Amino acid sequence: MNTLTLTQDFPGPGAVDRKPPAALAEPVTDSIKDKTMQKSSAPAVGETATPFAETLRNLFRSALPPVLGLFLLIGIWHVATQSGGAIPSPGTVWDAAVVLFSDPFYNNGPNDQGIGWNVLSSLQRVGIGFGIAALVGIPLGFMIGRFKFLSDMLNPIISLLRPVSPLAWLPIGLLVFKKADPAATWTIFICSIWPMIINTAVGVQRVPQDYLNVARVLALSEWKVITKILFPAVLPYMLTGIRLSIGTAWLVIVAAEMLTGGVGIGFWVWDEWNNLKVEHIIIAIFIIGIVGLILEQALILLARKLTKEAA
Amino acid sequence: MEKFVQIEKVGQTFDTKKGKFIALRDIDLSLKKGEFVALIGHSGCGKSTLLNLIAGLTKPTTGALICDGREIAGPGPERAVVFQNHSLLPWLTCFENIYLAVERVFSGKEGKAKLKARTQAAIEMVGLAHAAYKYPHEISGGMKQRVGIARALSMEPKVLLMDEPFGALDALTRAKLQDELMKICDKTQSTVVMVTHDVDEAVLLSDRIVMMTNGPAATIGEILDVNLPRPRDRLVLAHDPAYIDCRARVLEFLYEKQAHVEKMAA
Ligand SMILES: Nc1ncnc2c1ncn2[C@@H]1O[C@H](COP(=O)(O)OP(=O)(O)OP(=O)(O)O)[C@@H](O)[C@H]1O
Ligand SMILES: [Mg+2]
Numbered sequence: 001m002n003t004l005t006l007t008q009d010f011p012g013p014g015a016v017d018r019k020p021p022a023a024l025a026e027p028v029t030d031s032i033k034d035k036t037m038q039k040s041s042a043p044a045v046g047e048t049a050t051p052f053a054e055t056l057r058n059l060f061r062s063a064l065p066p067v068l069g070l071f072l073l074i075g076i077w078h079v080a081t082q083s084g085g086a087i088p089s090p091g092t093v094w095d096a097a098v099v100l101f102s103d104p105f106y107n108n109g110p111n112d113q114g115i116g117w118n119v120l121s122s123l124q125r126v127g128i129g130f131g132i133a134a135l136v137g138i139p140l141g142f143m144i145g146r147f148k149f150l151s152d153m154l155n156p157i158i159s160l161l162r163p164v165s166p167l168a169w170l171p172i173g174l175l176v177f178k179k180a181d182p183a184a185t186w187t188i189f190i191c192s193i194w195p196m197i198i199n200t201a202v203g204v205q206r207v208p209q210d211y212l213n214v215a216r217v218l219a220l221s222e223w224k225v226i227t228k229i230l231f232p233a234v235l236p237y238m239l240t241g242i243r244l245s246i247g248t249a250w251l252v253i254v255a256a257e258m259l260t261g262g263v264g265i266g267f268w269v270w271d272e273w274n275n276l277k278v279e280h281i282i283i284a285i286f287i288i289g290i291v292g293l294i295l296e297q298a299l300i301l302l303a304r305k306l307t308k309e310a311a
Numbered sequence: 312m313e314k315f316v317q318i319e320k321v322g323q324t325f326d327t328k329k330g331k332f333i334a335l336r337d338i339d340l341s342l343k344k345g346e347f348v349a350l351i352g353h354s355g356c357g358k359s360t361l362l363n364l365i366a367g368l369t370k371p372t373t374g375a376l377i378c379d380g381r382e383i384a385g386p387g388p389e390r391a392v393v394f395q396n397h398s399l400l401p402w403l404t405c406f407e408n409i410y411l412a413v414e415r416v417f418s419g420k421e422g423k424a425k426l427k428a429r430t431q432a433a434i435e436m437v438g439l440a441h442a443a444y445k446y447p448h449e450i451s452g453g454m455k456q457r458v459g460i461a462r463a464l465s466m467e468p469k470v471l472l473m474d475e476p477f478g479a480l481d482a483l484t485r486a487k488l489q490d491e492l493m494k495i496c497d498k499t500q501s502t503v504v505m506v507t508h509d510v511d512e513a514v515l516l517s518d519r520i521v522m523m524t525n526g527p528a529a530t531i532g533e534i535l536d537v538n539l540p541r542p543r544d545r546l547v548l549a550h551d552p553a554y555i556d557c558r559a560r561v562l563e564f565l566y567e568k569q570a571h572v573e574k575m576a577a
Binding site for chain 1: 366368385386387388390391392394396398400402403411412415416466
């Protein structure tokens with residue numbers, strides 16, 4: 001039945017959006033009817049080649065493979081959990097998710113808060129740790145890229161510390177800050193700062209000599225060199241650093257919160273494991289993935305916008 | 312007239328992986344104020360190297376360079392450079408590229424409005440008023456080169472250094488810009504050093520043509536005085552015996568006396 005679904009189905013995102021993936025098993029018949037109708041009408045409109053039909057068709061074409069992949073994943077998951085076992089089926093998870101998201105912002109004291117609060121407080125930690133890392137790392141990267149002495153001085157230290165798992169720094173954070181929350185933020189700071197320093201420094205070192213010659217002939221002040229030449233030239237590298245940092249930070253926060261406790265998606269996962277609510281853990285995996293995806297895409301969008309303005 | 316730029320016993324050696332590479336040796340040359348000098352020679356002989364030395368972008372291994380009575384210690388806006396590859400900043404519009412230079416040179420003495428007017432004048436001078444707010448990647452190669460020239464000229468430099476400024480242009484644009492450059496130089500009386508491959512260009516524009524021997528260890532082979540009256544008109548000159556003679560002598564130097572480089576390279 002799944003193969004039938006895969007070949008005949010999904011002519012467009014509109015139809016797919018309406019049918020939640022978890023409902024694939026039972027109400028498939030009516031969804032097929034629904035979609036075949038759309039499918040047969042789409043090319044007819046396309047032949048008249050109005051721009052609207054054209055964009056609709058392009059949308060179909062670009063949405064089809066990813067949607068197919070998603071359904072394949074859920075299909076395999078469904079089949080694999082049919083025979084029972086510890087892993088809940090897509091349907092069970094869906095039902096749990098509906099309940100969970102019906103009230104994402106409840107607050108029953110520090111150890112029992114809605115999923116929304118958990119995600120937000122994780123995001124807040126990432127934001128603060130990452131923000132401080134950017135404030136420190138980007139200027140430091142600039143200086144390392146610009147002054148050879150500084151780069152010779154700091155490169156060995158960076159090479160030594162960079163491969164260390166940021167979680168190894170967690171006890172130091174606990175020791176210094178005496179509290180779990182700033183300690184988690186501290187690990188985020190540590191893991192975010194390396195890509196930022198390194199990418200910024202590489203960007204500065206790769207600024208074309210031609211541009212620097214222009215600066216030298218004009219005898220621009222250091223401030224002008226930084227704002228008019230270095231910063232725009234380094235911006236794409238810096239944005240790559242930021243993207244890598246955010247990615248790692250989001251990976252690390254889950255692990256850090258598992259260790260520190262409190263409110264946060266990582267802690268929530270651990271808590272649900274202790275409560276043996278496996279479907280919640282699966283929901284958490286999806287949430288973490290989706291938030292990570294959104295962060296990444298937002299930064300790609302930002303990078304495109306900024307570099308387009310600069311180019 | 313007194314010597315404005317003096318190049319004395321200058322040599323340039325580069326450290327390469329294969330050991331020392333002597334690019335230039337024993338360069339002796341002095342320029343008068345307001346003089347237009349063309350540097351000509353086969354590719355790779357060291358023309359850009361010499362120009363960079365005058366600009367102060369590199370330091371000579373031996374000898375000394377003096378400009379306006381002072382040793383050239385580094386680059387500066389009084390010696391503006393038109394780079395071989397235009398070197399406009401891609402994130403600034405044409406206007407902003409020029410404004411950056413204008414601002415650097417004149418902002419001490421003049422207000423913003425005056426600076427903007429200067430920039431506008433420079434961009435109009437090279438006929439690009441319509442492209443002022445375009446970015447370098449939105450304009451043609453010839454237009455970029457013109458912005459580069461406008462940027463250099465807008466600084467009212469004591470010495471204008473140009474490294475094959477018209478090298479990448481088609482014949483028509485090139486001729487037009489050469490005429491413009493002659494007019495501008497006539498008006499501003501700038502001292503110019505221009506690197507070129509083009510014999511006609513050298514003869515048409517310059518007061519003297521400095522011909523360089525082939526590298527490695529290149530030096531000045533001959534210096535030819537071009538005693539043609541100004542203003543010069545390329546169409547009239549085409550039949551002028553003095554012009555034809557100058558041209559012949561440069562060609563003779565390049566293709567008879569310094570011909571062996573072509574064989575070596577081939
Ligand atoms: N930084 C450097 N290190 C080593 N060798 C160099 C360096 N710069 C130039 N050279 C060498 O010096 C010689 C002269 O180079 P230069 O660029 O001055 O030639 P050019 O006359 O300007 O050539 P073209 O007409 O092709 O621009 C060349 O053989 C080049 O390989
Ligand atoms: Mg050159």
